[in-house]
Amino acid sequence: MTDLRSALDLLTGQSDLSFTALFWYTLVCDIPRYACMFVALALGRSFDRKATREWRSPIAGSRVSVIVVGHNEANAVERCVRSLHEQSLQGFEIVIVSDGSEDRMAERADELVSQGLADRSIVLKLRGGKPAGANLALWATRGDFIVEVDCDCSFDRFSIERIVAPLADPTIGAVSGDIVVRNADHSLIARFQAIEYMLSISVAKRFDDAVSLVRCVSGAFGAFRRDALDDVGGHDAGSGEDFDLTVRLRAAGWRIAFAGDAVCYTDVPETLWAFYRQRMRWEGDSIGLRFRKHLRLMLPGSSRFNLLEAIHQWDFLAFGLFGAVLLPIYVTSLFALYGNFALVVLLAISIALSGLNVIMLLLAAIVTGRNVFIPNLIYVPGFTVFNAFVMRTIQLIAYCQEWFLFRSARDNYSPPKVRAVNDW
Amino acid sequence: MPSRILIVEDNDLEQMALKAALESEGYLVDSAADGLSALRKLRSGSYDLALVDYQIPEVDGLASARLLHEYMDEGSIPRLVAITASSKELEARQGKDGVFDAIVPKPYDLGEVLKIVSREIKGSPSFARSAAADQMWRSVGLKRRPAAIVVPDATSNAALLQSLFDMRGIRQPEVIVIAEEAGWSDVANLRENADCVQCPVIDLTGRFTTLSDCTLTDFGRDNLLSVANVTRQFADRFVKLAPRFRFPGSLADRILAYMFLSGQELRALRFAQSQSLVRYAGFFSAPLATDAADELEGRGLLTKSFFDRVHVCGKCSSSRLNAREECPSCRSGNLRSEQLIHHFRCAHQAPESEFVADHRLICPKCRRELRHYGSDYDKPGRVSCCEDCGDVNSDPSVGFICFDCGSHTDGDAIESRNIYSFQLTSAARAMLTADIPVAETIQNIAAPIPAEIEHAIVQSLSADKPGSETTLMEITFASAPQVIARLGRSGFETLRRIFLHNLLAMLPQKVEVYSDKDRDFLLGRQLSDCIRSEDLLAHCQEGLSERLDPVIRWIDLRTWKKKINDRSALCT
Numbered sequence: 001m002t003d004l005r006s007a008l009d010l011l012t013g014q015s016d017l018s019f020t021a022l023f024w025y026t027l028v029c030d031i032p033r034y035a036c037m038f039v040a041l042a043l044g045r046s047f048d049r050k051a052t053r054e055w056r057s058p059i060a061g062s063r064v065s066v067i068v069v070g071h072n073e074a075n076a077v078e079r080c081v082r083s084l085h086e087q088s089l090q091g092f093e094i095v096i097v098s099d100g101s102e103d104r105m106a107e108r109a110d111e112l113v114s115q116g117l118a119d120r121s122i123v124l125k126l127r128g129g130k131p132a133g134a135n136l137a138l139w140a141t142r143g144d145f146i147v148e149v150d151c152d153c154s155f156d157r158f159s160i161e162r163i164v165a166p167l168a169d170p171t172i173g174a175v176s177g178d179i180v181v182r183n184a185d186h187s188l189i190a191r192f193q194a195i196e197y198m199l200s201i202s203v204a205k206r207f208d209d210a211v212s213l214v215r216c217v218s219g220a221f222g223a224f225r226r227d228a229l230d231d232v233g234g235h236d237a238g239s240g241e242d243f244d245l246t247v248r249l250r251a252a253g254w255r256i257a258f259a260g261d262a263v264c265y266t267d268v269p270e271t272l273w274a275f276y277r278q279r280m281r282w283e284g285d286s287i288g289l290r291f292r293k294h295l296r297l298m299l300p301g302s303s304r305f306n307l308l309e310a311i312h313q314w315d316f317l318a319f320g321l322f323g324a325v326l327l328p329i330y331v332t333s334l335f336a337l338y339g340n341f342a343l344v345v346l347l348a349i350s351i352a353l354s355g356l357n358v359i360m361l362l363l364a365a366i367v368t369g370r371n372v373f374i375p376n377l378i379y380v381p382g383f384t385v386f387n388a389f390v391m392r393t394i395q396l397i398a399y400c401q402e403w404f405l406f407r408s409a410r411d412n413y414s415p416p417k418v419r420a421v422n423d424w
Numbered sequence: 425m426p427s428r429i430l431i432v433e434d435n436d437l438e439q440m441a442l443k444a445a446l447e448s449e450g451y452l453v454d455s456a457a458d459g460l461s462a463l464r465k466l467r468s469g470s471y472d473l474a475l476v477d478y479q480i481p482e483v484d485g486l487a488s489a490r491l492l493h494e495y496m497d498e499g500s501i502p503r504l505v506a507i508t509a510s511s512k513e514l515e516a517r518q519g520k521d522g523v524f525d526a527i528v529p530k531p532y533d534l535g536e537v538l539k540i541v542s543r544e545i546k547g548s549p550s551f552a553r554s555a556a557a558d559q560m561w562r563s564v565g566l567k568r569r570p571a572a573i574v575v576p577d578a579t580s581n582a583a584l585l586q587s588l589f590d591m592r593g594i595r596q597p598e599v600i601v602i603a604e605e606a607g608w609s610d611v612a613n614l615r616e617n618a619d620c621v622q623c624p625v626i627d628l629t630g631r632f633t634t635l636s637d638c639t640l641t642d643f644g645r646d647n648l649l650s651v652a653n654v655t656r657q658f659a660d661r662f663v664k665l666a667p668r669f670r671f672p673g674s675l676a677d678r679i680l681a682y683m684f685l686s687g688q689e690l691r692a693l694r695f696a697q698s699q700s701l702v703r704y705a706g707f708f709s710a711p712l713a714t715d716a717a718d719e720l721e722g723r724g725l726l727t728k729s730f731f732d733r734v735h736v737c738g739k740c741s742s743s744r745l746n747a748r749e750e751c752p753s754c755r756s757g758n759l760r761s762e763q764l765i766h767h768f769r770c771a772h773q774a775p776e777s778e779f780v781a782d783h784r785l786i787c788p789k790c791r792r793e794l795r796h797y798g799s800d801y802d803k804p805g806r807v808s809c810c811e812d813c814g815d816v817n818s819d820p821s822v823g824f825i826c827f828d829c830g831s832h833t834d835g836d837a838i839e840s841r842n843i844y845s846f847q848l849t850s851a852a853r854a855m856l857t858a859d860i861p862v863a864e865t866i867q868n869i870a871a872p873i874p875a876e877i878e879h880a881i882v883q884s885l886s887a888d889k890p891g892s893e894t895t896l897m898e899i900t901f902a903s904a905p906q907v908i909a910r911l912g913r914s915g916f917e918t919l920r921r922i923f924l925h926n927l928l929a930m931l932p933q934k935v936e937v938y939s940d941k942d943r944d945f946l947l948g949r950q951l952s953d954c955i956r957s958e959d960l961l962a963h964c965q966e967g968l969s970e971r972l973d974p975v976i977r978w979i980d981l982r983t984w985k986k987k988i989n990d991r992s993a994l995c996t
Contacts, residue, residue, distance in 0.1 A: 108820075113819075114821075114836060119753070120752065120753075121819070122805070122807055122818045123805055125805045127804075128768075130764050132771040132772070133773070135789075136764065136773040139774045233789040235771050236770060237768060237770060240769075268445065342604055374848070417802065421769045
């Protein structure tokens with residue numbers, strides 16, 4: 001107790017300058033993120049209401065196609081397709097692509113077609129990766145609006161109706177849906193991801209939408225205008241194809257929207273190892289696509305320079321990349337300067353961020369209208385530590401592996417034949 | 425076998441005299457009173473010789489003979505013998521050369537006529553053919569040419585068939601002959617509707633070898649022997665068959681009788697001409713015979729073994745269905761199958777046709793040329809594209825179009841029917857051979873006189889007085905099988921009723937009529953005085969839409985009379 005009291009005394013006894021010197025990392029890398037979030041929440045309601053009014057206008061005569069591309073998804077595809085049949089919007093076509101599946105997915109897809117639950121299935125004997133499968137499905141469909149979903153997702157009754165509604169605005173090329181974790185109860189890691197999805201998608205994308213900077217139309221649930229997809233040639237090869245497509249659509253002048261009330265449920269990794277592997281891919285792709293494939297978008301003077309995209313990339317550079325790189329420097333310097341007192345500093349940071357996260361959670365519950373506050377409240381301190389230290393560490397490893405070791409060139413998300421020719 | 429002679433004579437007295445003389449020599453004699461009816465009869469082709477009076481009404485003798493030469497095959501024209509009061513006049517007529525084979529001057533001597541007739545008949549081509557054919561069949565073990573029903577009626581090789589089979593229609597048929605492919609439906613009708621169960625089917629076309637009982641595509645000794653054996657087998661087994669199955673009334677009984685006679689199972693066979701695509705050996709049709717056989721199986725008379733499963737049109741029950749791949753969306757069969765190409769570098773994946781440009785493969789998305797299979801691109805699968813609605817699928821649907829009614833059925837909604845072959849059980853064999861009657865032979869396979877007439881005969885005979893004697897006449901109809909094949913049983917029965925009505929109206933005396941399944945018995949006094957010529961019978965069927973060709977048989981009642989007299993004697 002004496003140690004704790006002396007630590008608190010030390011914290012409260014700091015001058016402004018020394019306080020800043022002690023907590024500079026949090027003040028630089030965390031607080032601005034929260035500040036942005038709160039702005040989003042303050043603005044979000046009004047934007048949401050306006051958007052809802054607009055989005056419910058009917059899209060007369062437009063055809064909607066839902067494409068489901070999967071590899072070895074025999075167990076998941078039926079639930080996905082059945083939940084698509086429970087939609088308020090009816091009359092859309094469903095196309096399933098079995099991308100070189102070695103399980104019974106092709107047979108299941110054919111059965112769904114013969115039962116009238118899907119309109120057609122295309123079976124590929126050789127796996128070509130999700131982007132190629134989605135491109136083929138795009139060619140095989142005739143919808144004016146294309147909704148891409150993952151096999152392991154299921155949907156609220158109004159999801160399809162609401163995700164295509166923003167496309168009534170002809171300047172909008174793509175709409176991202178909201179993604180909610182379905183298996184949050186299965187493990188602590190899954191619970192942390194549920195909170196993370198809520199804050200970074202359900203809440204953060206509302207803010208992004210308000211400033212016309214929705215970062216990524218998630219591959220799990222996104223709607224596209226066919227003209228927009230044709231404009232950019234559909235998906236490109238390689239992993240992170242959803243983020244890549246979003247960047248290219250925006251660079252081509254299309255607006256990207258977020259439909260917060262179009263809810264899709266998905267399963268997230270339940271073990272730390274599975275989570276680690278998934279994030280290694282996501283974060284690695286993120287840096288590879290931003291600073292290798294699309295570097296020129298953020299370089300003033302480049303022929304492809306795009307201010308909106310540049311802001312987006314600089315934002316990532318400032319808060320994402322530097323945040324991850326500075327974390328070990330900050331922690332190391334804390335221990336070097338203060339010894340064990342560094343632990344007190346880190347604890348203090350965690351407590352402070354937890355407080356902010358509790359507020360975020362409360363506001364998320366208000367914005368989404370879902371009962372998410374009480375069930376998640378006790379996990380907030382754990383989530384805060386996990387998010388601030390573990391996630392950032394994983395990000396740093398992923399960035400390093402991608403930048404120096406070209407990890408994505410070895411990632412089996414894309415089949416070897418595709419990786420061998422991927423040139424960015 | 426007696427030869428058949430037609431007397432063409434308008435003078436009744438001379439006609440009767442000639443007829444009596446010729447019949448006394450054992451010939452089968454028919455008569456016509458004018459040229460037209462004579463021509464009609466002669467064109468039936470079943471006469472060996474015609475005695476033609478030169479001066480007859482309608483078309484005279486010479487003209488009739490010339491018409492015959494004009495319109496009949498040389499090989500099937502009977503020998504023509506002219507009877508004329510003025511042979512000089514005949515000889516003076518132009519075009520008489522070679523028309524008549526002989527001329528009998530009037531007044532004639534009956535003995536002379538018989539001599540000429542005998543000479544001409546022996547020299548007639550039909551006599552020669554008959555003799556040769558009889559010899560041929562005898563050499564393979566049959567007593568004579570089998571009496572045949574030939575289908576179709578209007579067969580082009582009638583002359584050849586007449587030299588092989590007895591087609592005069594005066595004997596109970598012993599075989600059914602399919603002479604041309606179109607005849608199979610007539611056979612099917614005969615099998616299922618007429619009393620032809622005892623007749624094996626001989627296929628001359630070679631197209632129905634599995635459905636027929638024997639095949640005779642060439643007349644080698646082995647083939648003839650095989651036909652003879654089958655004919656004998658049917659006849660031998662017919663004798664063993666219980667009476668109720670000899671002229672079976674129901675299809676089920678026909679099937680049982682046929683299976684017993686043929687010694688074969690009711691074997692299902694693929695048969696594209698039939699709507700059900702299946703027929704049973706013996707030409708029984710699949711849905712009808714299957715139902716009847718199923719019922720027999722339920723009664724323990726047949727066992728069944730699986731043959732095949734056929735799809736059935738839900739609308740018209742036809743199995744003539746075109747199974748095809750079709751577009752799952754618009755059901756069109758206009759599909760194109762294409763390889764898919766996956767361009768690795770830009771992830772474009774689409775049908776090959778989108779990449780082909782002047783024998784090169786150019787990616788439509790990134791405009792790069794695809795050069796190396798496996799490095800640049802591969803072909804991960806095929807898709808089926810509908811040329812009508814543009815839909816794309818990996819697997820087209822399967823659908824059925826009915827050839828008969830044109831209706832469409834989805835592959836997963838199509839009905840199917842199991843087809844079985846059937847075998848006789850020992851219980852069925854026992855039933856089929858119960859109550860074996862006295863032995864009957866192929867030469868006398870007519871059914872015995874029905875028991876119900878016997879009492880009436882006895883009563884009538886008992887009241888016989890000189891000059892008013894009981895006579896019993898049996899009428900059968902030679903064309904019955906063909907009429908039944910064309911009009912069905914009920915059509916035949918209608919014609920038969922009209923014929924009997926006509927006949928009874930022309931008879932002055934009281935006549936009792938007893939009708940069997942295919943025979944009518946007329947019991948009356950001195951009937952033979954009234955029904956002397958076949959003209960009367962011909963007259964009775966003049967107004968009918970189909971010829972019935974009644975055949976009369978006088979039943980000899982002398983043994984009955986003797987029995988009654990014996991009994992009377994015993995009583996006194």
